[in-house]
Structure formats: structure tokens, C-alpha cells
Amino acid sequence: MEQACDDIDAMFSDLLGEMDMLTQSLEVESLHPAVPPALNTDFSFAVGFKDLNESLSALEDTDLDALMADLVADINKVEVETSKGHNSALQDSALPPPPSEDVGVIASSIYIPAFPGSTAVNTGYFSEPLPPPPPLPRPPPDADILLPSKPSETLTQEEIEAKAKADKIKDALEKLKEAKVKKLVIKVHMNDESSKTLMVDERQPVREILDNLFEKTHCDCCVDWCLYEINPDLQIERFFEDHENLVEILLHWTRDSENKILFVEHKEKYAVFRNPQNYYLAKKGKGAEKDMKEKMKESLLEVSKVSQLG
Structure with missing residues (x-):
């Protein structure tokens, strides 16, 4: 907003200079503009420029008041549009198009207490239109609103019936297999x-x-x-x-x-794994069978190609 106001002040300064040149070259009597309807609301606008007093003394009261009234009206419109655009951008995460106003003719009546000698008078015409207002500022990224994802499309009646039929067939096949x-x-x-x-x-x-x-x-x-x-x-x-x-x-x-x-x-269930020597070796003394170590038993089972142990 501050940048927009600065741009408007610069525009207003340029317009005052152009008006100074126009009023010196044209006669005031040749200007007979039509009176458009005045605004319902009065505005006050204070301007401070270095050479403003000289321009005011050279201009006629009617031209100065018409210029001031039109500039104030345009500034008000820009502020309203800027506030509306900012609010809508926060809600919709989209920038509205800049306002396209025809500023070729500006008319109104205004009272300026800051400069003596100026009064409320009829309106006048400008030979050149004002430039369009500056573009609206882009909203911050935090203002972007994430829209919820669309829910998955619901199945049609035919798809539901086909799925139910497939489930029934699957259940029937499982029961048949069972x-x-x-x-x-x-x-x-x-x-x-x-x-x-x-x-x-x-x-x-x-x-x-x-x-x-x-x-x-x-x-x-x-x-x-x-x-x-x-x-x-x-x-x-x-x-x-x-x-x-x-x-x-x-x-x-x-x-x-x-x-x-x-x-x-029955102890004999895994006897071949507990004492493989009783089944794969020639009979020896009982003492020799008892003294066989576990590693020897495992080796005997491996040689005999017994794949599983108890």
C-alpha cells in the first residue's frame, strides 16, 4: 500500500506540471465543460510540493479544484480495489485482474483547507488520461490455502454387482476345494x-x-x-x-x-538318533558303545546319510 500511495503522489506531481503548462497556453474563457454529477462524499486531501504555491497562483480556481477532486476520487477507488483484491487473494489464492477504469475525464468538487484561496467549483477536462494504477501486491505464500483432494470416484451399480458376483464365485470355489x-x-x-x-x-x-x-x-x-x-x-x-x-x-x-x-x-522313537552305533556299526563291547562321544555319533549319522535329527 505504501508503494501504491508513493506512485500516486508522483503521478499527481507530474499532472500538476502538465496543468501548469496547459493553463499558460490556453485561455480560460474557451473552456466550458459540462457539469457531471458530483460525488456523494466529500474528501480532504493534503498535498505538499515545493512549487505548489506558484502553480496555484497561475491556475484558475475551477481547474485546480476539478483536478484535486478527480485525483481524490481516483485514489479512493484504488484503495478500495486494493483492499478487496487483497482479501479475495487470501481466500481464493488467486490475484484478481487490475481495475480498468477510464480516467480520461475526472470531475468532482472538493474542499482543501490546507491551501487558502481554493473553493468548491465546477469541473473541467484534461487533455491526457491518467496512467493505470499499479498492479496489486502478490499475497504471501502463507496465504495459499490447500484445497482438499477430491474423493475417489464411487463405483457404479454394475461394478458393485460384478464385484459381489466375483466374491461369491471365489467363496464357492474355496468351499468346493475344501x-x-x-x-x-x-x-x-x-x-x-x-x-x-x-x-x-x-x-x-x-x-x-x-x-x-x-x-x-x-x-x-x-x-x-x-x-x-x-x-x-x-x-x-x-x-x-x-x-x-x-x-x-x-x-x-x-x-x-x-x-x-x-x-x-516310546523311547525307541528317536533311538536311531540317540545311539546310531547300535544300528550302523558291528556289535562291540557295551563299554565301547557307552564311550562313543557325541561328535562320533554325529559323524556316523552324516556318513549314513541320515538327514534329520530329533
Whole structure:
């Protein structure tokens, strides 16, 4: 605002000089301007220039008052437009276009108490228009307002129906896949002649079934616990390895079979890993077997290509 006022003061000084030259070359009697409507509001404007008194004595009262009134009106318009433009820039983060006012003819009446001899008179004409007002100052960067991002476009009704249909098809395929999994209900006998009923499927190894039995029986979860098969038809008894698939084995049983599955603790489950010399070496004295170190046992297992330890 201070820069705009300084520019207006400089313009006013130039105009006074031009008026000084014009009034000396033209006769006052030839000027008969029409009287435009006066402004509703009176303004007071104080100007201080070095040679202002000389210009005032040379000018007629009518020309000076008309010039002063028009300049005050123009200054008021510039101030109003500047304030409005600054406020709108803060809100919209955009600069409004500069006001385009026709300043070729300026007319008004004004009272200037700072200079004696000047009175309120009719208006006059200028031969040259005033230059346009200076551009409005750019608002500070802090005034920029970040607009919220637009929400993502909502799906159409057809897209919603297609998505729901795809979800239903996916659920149906999962259920169909689940239905194809082979499942069996088995009875597992305990040491105390009790039993537990479990449902197992073909995806479960023996180790996972043992974990389920640990939860049901609250035993000590020792690694020696195993599922033990008793098959009278084949006259065999054995325990299942942890990686075996129990369902595949049970599918070979007949309906009238007397086979049983026991949940028992057997030290022999990992005996081959505890004492591999009993299985891979020729029989020696008992003392030699007891004195074999752990490193020797590990080496024996590696040579024998036993890949897993208990």
C-alpha cells in the first residue's frame, strides 16, 4: 500500500506540471465543460510540493479544484480495489485482474483547507488520461490455502454387482476345494484305556495331530510321544513318523478292521538318533558303545546319510 500511495503522489506531481503548462497556453474563457454529477462524499486531501504555491497562483480556481477532486476520487477507488483484491487473494489464492477504469475525464468538487484561496467549483477536462494504477501486491505464500483432494470416484451399480458376483464365485470355489479334501474321524486310545475322538484331513501330518492331542490330554509334550499302530491282520506294531500322512494310511484299512491307534510314549522313537552305533556299526563291547562321544555319533549319522535329527 505504501508503494501504491508513493506512485500516486508522483503521478499527481507530474499532472500538476502538465496543468501548469496547459493553463499558460490556453485561455480560460474557451473552456466550458459540462457539469457531471458530483460525488456523494466529500474528501480532504493534503498535498505538499515545493512549487505548489506558484502553480496555484497561475491556475484558475475551477481547474485546480476539478483536478484535486478527480485525483481524490481516483485514489479512493484504488484503495478500495486494493483492499478487496487483497482479501479475495487470501481466500481464493488467486490475484484478481487490475481495475480498468477510464480516467480520461475526472470531475468532482472538493474542499482543501490546507491551501487558502481554493473553493468548491465546477469541473473541467484534461487533455491526457491518467496512467493505470499499479498492479496489486502478490499475497504471501502463507496465504495459499490447500484445497482438499477430491474423493475417489464411487463405483457404479454394475461394478458393485460384478464385484459381489466375483466374491461369491471365489467363496464357492474355496468351499468346493475344501469339500474335496479327504477327512476322517478317528478314535485314539490312551494308556489309561480311555479314548479321544479327532477329525483329521489329508493336509495334516502326524506332527500336527500330536499337537492337537497334547492340547486335549495336557501331557508333558515330550518328543517321545507318538501315534502307535496295532495291526493284527498284518501282525505288526509300529509308530508313525512325524512327517507321515495319517489319512493316506487309514484309507487302506477295511471297515471291519480291528486295527487301533494308540497315543503312547516310546523311547525307541528317536533311538536311531540317540545311539546310531547300535544300528550302523558291528556289535562291540557295551563299554565301547557307552564311550562313543557325541561328535562320533554325529559323524556316523552324516556318513549314513541320515538327514534329520530329533
